[in-house]
Amino acid sequence: MIEFSGVGHRFGDRVVLSDVDLTLPERRVAFVGANGSGKSTLARMINGLVLPGEGRVLVDGLDPAKDGRKVRKHVGFVFTNPDSQIVMPTAGEDVAFSLRGTGLSKAERARRAAEVLAEYGLDGYAEHPAHQLSGGQKQLLALCAMLVLDPAVLVCDEPTTLLDLRNKRRFAELLGTLRQQVVLVTHDLDLLDGFDRVVVLDGGRVVADDEPEPALRYYRKLAE
Amino acid sequence: MISAHEPGTSMVHRTPVGAKLLALFVLAGAVFVLGSPLWLGVLCGVVLFGYALARIPARRWLRTARALLMLAVFVFALQWWLLGGQAALVVCLRLVTALAAANLVTLTTPVDDVVSAVERWVRPLRRFGVRPESVGLLVGLTMQAVATLSGIAGEVREAAKARGAERSVTAFAVPFLVRTLRHADELGEALAARGAPDR
Amino acid sequence: MPDVPAPRVSLPAADLARTVVFAAFIAVLGIFPGIYLGGSGVPIVIQNAGPLLAGAILGARRGTASVVLLLGLVAIGLPLLSGGRGGLAPFVGPSGGFLIGWIASALVAGLIVQRAERPGLPVLLLATTAGLAVDYAIGIPFLGAYTGDLGAAAVQSLVFLPGDAGKVVAAAVIAAVVHRALPGTLTRPVVRGE
Structure with a gap:
C-alpha cells in the first residue's frame, strides 16, 4: 500500500505538488496529467528519487526519507528512455548487474538473468549486445533488470513514449500479467485497460481520483 | 550567453x-x-x-x-x-x-x-577550407549541447540511483556516454538535413 | 531531433556533431557536481578524465578536435571548466600546462586506441595511461617555469597522482564497456537501435 499524506513539493520557486493525500492499496494505479502536472514527481517519491518537501510518503510502511536503500529494493522503477538505465554491454550482463551485492555467485546471477529474460519475451537474448536491441526490446530489458530483484511495487514513468504501437500494446499486456503492484505514469490512455484506479493531476493537485472510465472522462474535458 | x-x-x-x-x-x-x-x-x-x-x-x-x-x-x-x-x-x-x-x-x-x-583572424585560412562564419555557430552549438547533456546527466544519475548504483562510476558514465553518442548522431543528422556537407 | 541552424563548415556533419557534443561532454563532467569514484565518501571532480575518454572513444582526430574546441570556448570566456572557471586565467595560471596538455592527452590516447582492431581493456589502459603521462610531461615543466625549479614542480604534482591513476583506470574500464556496447564507435556513427 502506498500512502501520501499532505505531500507538497517545489523546485525553486515553482510549486510542483501541493496537498496530495492519497491511499493506494489497488494493484493497478495510473497517474495521468498534462506536462508539468506533477505526476512524474509524485511517482518518483514512491522510491525516494525525489523526497517530499512537505508531508510524508509511506510504501508498505517504509519511509523513503528514512530508508532510501530499503525502499529502492522494494520498489522498481522503469524510465522513459531505457538507454539511461542500461549499464552493461549485453542483455544478460545488464540484468545480472542488478544482482551484484546479493551474495549470489556469478554463474547463479547469469542463470537468474537468463531466466528472467526468457520469462518476459527476450528468450535467447542473454548474449545479445544490449544497445543493438530494438526500442521495444530495450524497454523489456529495463523491465527485466528491475523484475529480477522481485520488487513488491513497480513504478513506470511513461514507459511507452518511445515505443511503436505494437510494442506499446505488448508492454501494456505484460504489465497486466505482473504480480507486482504497478504505478503507471502516462499520457497514453489506451494503456489503462484493466486498471483499478486513475489519479488525474493538474497544476500539482489531484483533480480527479476514480475508476478509469469517469476519471478519463474528466481528464479529456480538462484537456479541451 | x-x-x-x-x-x-x-x-x-x-x-x-x-x-x-x-x-x-x-x-x-x-x-x-x-x-x-x-x-x-x-x-x-x-x-x-x-x-x-x-x-x-x-x-x-x-x-x-x-x-x-x-x-x-x-x-x-x-x-x-x-x-x-x-x-x-x-x-x-x-x-x-x-x-x-x-x-x-x-x-x-x-x-x-x-x-x-x-x-x-581565421579569414586568411579560407583557402584551406575554413569558413570564418562557422566560429560563432560552433559556440552556439556547443552551448546548446551542454544544456542537453546536463539534462541527460541528471536523468542517468536518477536511473543509477533507481538501480541502487548511485556510487558506481560505470552505472553513471556508461549510459551517459551511450546517450551522448546517440545525441551526437541525432545532431549530425539534423545538421546534414539542414544542408551541412555530409560524407 | 534538436533544432539547429545549418553550419557551413567543411567537416562532414557527423564528425562535426561528435566534436561539438564531446566538447560539451567534457564541460558537463566539470559542471555536474559530486560523482563518487569507487565507493569513496568524497565527491571528486572527474573533468580531467574527459580528454582521455574523448580520445579513447572517438579516436585521435575527433577526440583532439573536441578538446581544442572546449579549450577555445574556455579561452573566450565561457565558464566551462570545473568550478565554473573560464577565461584566459586558467591557461596562464600555474596549472595551465596541464590544461593545454589535455590536447596531447586526447591525441595520444586516440592514436593508441586506433591501432587496435577491437580495443580491449589492455589497449585502453595503455592509451589512458600514456594520455595522462603526456599531460604530466607538459604540465610539470610549465609549473616548473613558474617556480623556477623543475624538481619541486614534479614533487608537487605527485599529490595528484593517486587520484589521477584512479581516473586513468576508470576511464579505460568505461571506454572498454562503451566499445563493447557500441562496436564501431571509433570508425563510424553509432549503430542505431532500430
Missing part, C-alpha cells in the same frame, strides 16, 4: 580584442622571464592600475582578489617550504600578475567580440 564578462565603457573595455590579447601575451612572457621581485612588483602594480582604469565594480574584483589571495597564500607557504622565501615571493608575484591580467582581459571583453575577432 553566460560568461564572466563585466559590461563597461572604460578605455580598457574599448581597446580592441587583438590589442588586449597581445598585451596579455607580452605581459605573460615578461612575467616568466623576469626574476626580480622589484620588476615583478612593478608589473603587478600596472595590472592593478588596469583594474582601476576599467572601473571594475568592487563586488567583482573582491571576489577575484579573495580567490587569488587564497591561492597565493597556499602557493607561498608551499614554495617557502620547498625553495625558500625569495623564490616563494617571485612565484607568488608571477602567479598574481599573470592571473589578474588574464582575468582583466576576460572581464572587459564580451564573448561576442572575441567570436567576431576570431572570425576575422
